[in-house]
């Protein structure tokens with residue numbers, strides 16, 4: 109249904125030496141991100157994992173164009189990025205749906221801003237809504253939906269602009285464990301069906317391993333890229349993959365890296 | 380596939396509500412519907428209080444405050460209303476007052492919302508203007524009304540001016556705070572999807588601030604009614620304020636109360652109309668619970 113403008117395996121997003129320093133009003137500054145470079149390939153599910161406060165949100169906002177980097181640049185599909193745009197679909201950490209718009213109109217919001225034909229928007233949006241499993245809820249308002257359903261709308265809104273890449277900032281962090289696991293499975297299915305490239309952020313290591321083709325582990329103070337890990341678990345990954353030894357190995361590998369960045373001993377971890 | 384794959388679907392996927400077509404048996408008579416309305420607690424309580432007030436007014440006017448220069452029973456007021464309606468005076472006064480309220484409020488709503496958005500969105504504009512807005516908001520209207528009448532003359536223009544001046548500030552101030560209180564995330568979403576500044580105003584700021592705007596208009600209605608009366612007391616040849624003033628001069632107490640009653644009804648009707656508009660515009664908010 110959606111054509112990728114880049115062939116699978118080619119570089120979709122290039123992050124080049126990104127740094128970010130916040131300057132306080134009364135003088136003094138805080139370096140949140142330092143010298144981050146990596147590449148995301150077309151069709152890849154790329155996950156950034158790191159402890160809370162390591163600058164993940166700041167980084168993703170830079171990619172989206174909501175904040176400007178202090179150093180470096182972002183290249184998407186060969187074009188250097190300046191400012192926000194609908195070539196990226198952003199899934200926010202809190203769902204931030206517009207309460208005065210029903211499900212359908214929340215999902216069409218991005219396309220509406222591009223002044224595309226309304227009828228075409230609506231048809232595409234309805235397809236996306238059924239893709240996220242919300243058939244029949246098009247006329248409902250956000251306050252009438254559960255947390256899981258609102259997060260589905262949040263996903264649908266990002267998919268509905270048919271972006272080159274999806275940027276997701278801990279979209280499932282506020283959901284209960286059961287719902288979160290169901291949503292992870294759903295997300296993988298939707299991404300596979302739409303053949304999208306995803307840059308996904310989380311602080312939960314098992315979520316990262318469950319979803320990712322590759323994981324970038326971020327260290328903290330300042331936020332920096334520690335290492336990129338290939339996740340060689342076969343797909344489809346169902347819940348029982350979590351009980352396999354390879355899954356546990358990968359989780360431990362990520363955990364050890366994060367612990368190092370905190371200056372902790374990996375042995376000190378409770379199982 | 381593991382059976383626990385979509386636990387949330389099971390909980391979430393409730394069949395959406397659809398309105399049922401009315402069967403012939405459900406098409407009930409107007410009386411029946413009225414009776415059902417009366418059985419609702421909110422309607423019933425309003426009705427009971429109305430009956431108590433009407434009866435109390437009549438009894439107090441007839442047996443307690445019997446001096447007719449002081450207070451008159453409701454029945455005398457209604458007779459005065461009928462008399463004034465018969466001569467056509469009442470219609471003239473109501474029309475004159477409502478015209479001034481209508482024009483004045485329309486100006487207030489347009490200007491108050493437009494400038495409120497600018498003040499809410501731009502700190503610079505607010506810094507330059509906020510102090511005057513607050514000064515004028517707190518200014519007792521009677522202090523400006525004579526001046527407006529000097530400037531605009533006796534007639535509809537000065538009344539519209541007074542109504543506008545007194546009713547614009549609640550709308551302006553609450554629109555401003557509505558815009559300032561817009562959730563920062565709502566703006567981020569719009570920017571992330573590439574919204575232009577104009578789109579941000581139209582698609583985020585205005586709808587997000589709408590509940591505040593309506594609160595401002597509600598306050599403005601009460602003040603507009605005060606404004607039109609003040610305008611008509613100082614200089615007018617028609618209007619409910621004029622009716623009240625001249626009736627007072629001629630000791631026609633029933634006609635005086637008739638004017639007051641019309642103003643009270645105007646307030647109730649306008650507030651009710653606003654509630655209807657609000658229900659349509661702010662349908663997305665969770666409905667208040669009714670016991």
Ligand SMILES: Nc1ncnc2c1ncn2[C@@H]1O[C@H](COP(=O)(O)OP(=O)(O)O)[C@@H](O)[C@H]1O
Pocket residue numbers: 130138140158159160161162163164165166167
């Ligand atoms: N606008 C800002 N001004 C100053 N400091 C900020 C700003 N935004 C984020 N920070 C700081 O940057 C750090 C990283 O924040 P964030 O990107 O939200 O981390 P994460 O998403 O990984 O939890 C935090 O210490 C936070 O206080």
Ligand SMILES: [Mg+2]
Pocket residue numbers: 164165166201277278
């Ligand atoms: Mg964050």
